[in-house]
Ligand SMILES: Nc1ncnc2c1ncn2[C@@H]1O[C@H](COP(=O)(O)OP(=O)(O)OP(=O)(O)O)[C@@H](O)[C@H]1O
């Protein structure tokens with residue numbers, strides 16, 4: 046920032062494995078979004094290394110980063126970031142347009158993604174004709190339409206009431222259950238509880254990295270003596 050140097054992330058070392066469900070927490074300005082931008086290849090670190098699927102992507106140029114984003118990462122944002130003048134279907138087709146998918150396949154894949162988020166009957170609606178939760182579901186459909194291995198969600202429930210937010214989290218949980226790696230930023234404990242692991246940032250540093258049981262996990266009471274051990 047001009048003559049002022051901002052260290053948005055410092056000495057960060059973290060490994061995330063395929064299929065994990067990770068929540069990133071921490072105060073405002075602690076580097077959560079910056080971390081997501083690096084993970085999603087929207088930004089590259091000034092120093093250090095980022096390996097994605099065994100490939101060092103930290104020194105790649107714009108075009109290579111764009112190619113990786115198209116194939117490997119889906120993004121979900123707090124403000125949904127849908128194209129206002131386009132239907133749900135057209136919004137979900139957009140990433141496929143960039144990856145050069147033919148029209149018929151685009152339409153089919155987008156319809157399938159909208160179906161997967163429970164919005165088959167809202168395909169022709171414009172964002173203004175959808176509720177907040179529905180808009181976020183369209184955004185999730187758009188994020189998964191290219192079948193990425195990773196979904197990155199920066200405060201996906203931040204603009205939603207808690208019931209609708211819970212529905213969005215259930216959807217992300219479902220994607221994780223189908224093998225997608227889900228990494229989300231949240232300020233809310235209740236939202237972070239869906240994850241299996243919580244990273245906490247402060248002043249650009251990772252200060253805690255904790256595994257946790259999830260909300261909704263079955264707790265076995267009166268387990269038979271020979272039964273499975275409690276988690
Ligand atoms: N483009 C930029 N140029 C300069 N500094 C930036 C830029 N983006 C973010 N920062 C600074 O980097 C630090 C980390 O910002 P970041 O957006 O990652 O925080 P955050 O944890 O996502 O915060 P919030 O919870 O408010 O979204 C902050 O000090 C911020 O002011």
Ligand SMILES: [Mg+2]
Pocket residue numbers: 077078079199
């Ligand atoms: Mg942020």
